[in-house]
Amino acid sequence: MNRAHKFRIYPTGEQEILINKTFGCCRFVYNHMLADKKQAYEETKQMRKITPAAYKKEYPWLKEVDSLALANEQLHLERAYRKFFREPGTGFPKFKFKHGSRRSYTTNVVNGNIWISEGRLRLPKVGTVRIRQHREIPAGWLLKSVTVSMEPSGKYYASLLFSFEPCENQAGTVRAEKVLGIDYAMQGMAVLSTGEKCGNPGYYRQAQKRLAREQRKLSYCQKGSRNYQKQKRKVARRHEKVRNQRKDYLHKLSFRLAEEYDAVAVEDLNLKAMSRSLNFGKSVMDNGYGSFLNMLSYKLEERGKVLVKTDRFYPSSKKCSKCGKVKETLELSERTYHCGCGNHMDRDVNAAINIREEGKRLLCA
Numbered sequence: 001m002n003r004a005h006k007f008r009i010y011p012t013g014e015q016e017i018l019i020n021k022t023f024g025c026c027r028f029v030y031n032h033m034l035a036d037k038k039q040a041y042e043e044t045k046q047m048r049k050i051t052p053a054a055y056k057k058e059y060p061w062l063k064e065v066d067s068l069a070l071a072n073e074q075l076h077l078e079r080a081y082r083k084f085f086r087e088p089g090t091g092f093p094k095f096k097f098k099h100g101s102r103r104s105y106t107t108n109v110v111n112g113n114i115w116i117s118e119g120r121l122r123l124p125k126v127g128t129v130r131i132r133q134h135r136e137i138p139a140g141w142l143l144k145s146v147t148v149s150m151e152p153s154g155k156y157y158a159s160l161l162f163s164f165e166p167c168e169n170q171a172g173t174v175r176a177e178k179v180l181g182i183d184y185a186m187q188g189m190a191v192l193s194t195g196e197k198c199g200n201p202g203y204y205r206q207a208q209k210r211l212a213r214e215q216r217k218l219s220y221c222q223k224g225s226r227n228y229q230k231q232k233r234k235v236a237r238r239h240e241k242v243r244n245q246r247k248d249y250l251h252k253l254s255f256r257l258a259e260e261y262d263a264v265a266v267e268d269l270n271l272k273a274m275s276r277s278l279n280f281g282k283s284v285m286d287n288g289y290g291s292f293l294n295m296l297s298y299k300l301e302e303r304g305k306v307l308v309k310t311d312r313f314y315p316s317s318k319k320c321s322k323c324g325k326v327k328e329t330l331e332l333s334e335r336t337y338h339c340g341c342g343n344h345m346d347r348d349v350n351a352a353i354n355i356r357e358e359g360k361r362l363l364c365a
Helices: 013-044 060-064 067-086 208-220 226-260 271-275 281-287 289-302 347-364
Strands: 002-010 103-108 115-117 120-123 127-132 142-150 156-163 179-184 190-192 263-267 306-310 336-338 344-346
Touching (some): 013 067, 013 142, 263 289, 263 347, 289 306
Parallel strands (some): 263 306
Antiparallel strands (some): 103 142, 115 120, 142 156
């Protein structure tokens, strides 16, 4: 199995210059390879294989940065090309822009050129960088690659990818002794089949006034000036804080559920379509339910457990969790489920119980 841990790094002034130069060289090589591939296909109708080494004679300054970072750009482009021809709906690979693309590069471990020890991370060409290692790396984990990135706030991070052998409980069969059902809730974030309601702290809405004030100041600055760059980083730091608060909450919640239950059943929802309907966009995005499901999925997988997704059109809300009768119509405004069998309970709790039972059926099948 592969697992990545992201740590903040603190490069010196000279190291920052070299890292930023690597970002630029990777973007330059990617754009040139993409342009040459397009031109070759238009002329010969064949896929031309191009390597970064072909540009080093004409542009000798490409030799100043890590060669493996440039080689990974070639792999990224080839992967994007294959994905386009396999899935045309994904779109054709696009050119990268200095101010509009993610600033990052990936390098691989070869002959011990990268190591981490005692708060220091050694990177090719860059040298040793101070790192805040907030968690220990388990024994037996093998370092494969490192992705260095810079956030819009100006902070630098290193994402370390490790490979490891799964434990016996990770590779074992699923024991569905304790199964939990989760129903998505617009008011809050999710409702569990146990009756617990996981509220949504709404970190973005809490920070809206401060964000509006900082963005208003940014609009008054002259674009491209020094004050504009300073204020732009202030806005980025505000957004970064909201993102970190949300991720912290979702990580803690998903960790607790993964520890307590053997299997978790959820609905297969189209969150993008939900965000575009009935002016729910801000609430759905601030909710972070999609990220929560991704976190829960890999945390369960690490423990040898499973996340079950029920069919998108399964009538979890309209079905009675006691007698199994399905209502023909159920208005969104009806927050309490009433059934002729005498069942009266919260609508979302009723749906969560139905999702749990459907998840059990799918596991048995």
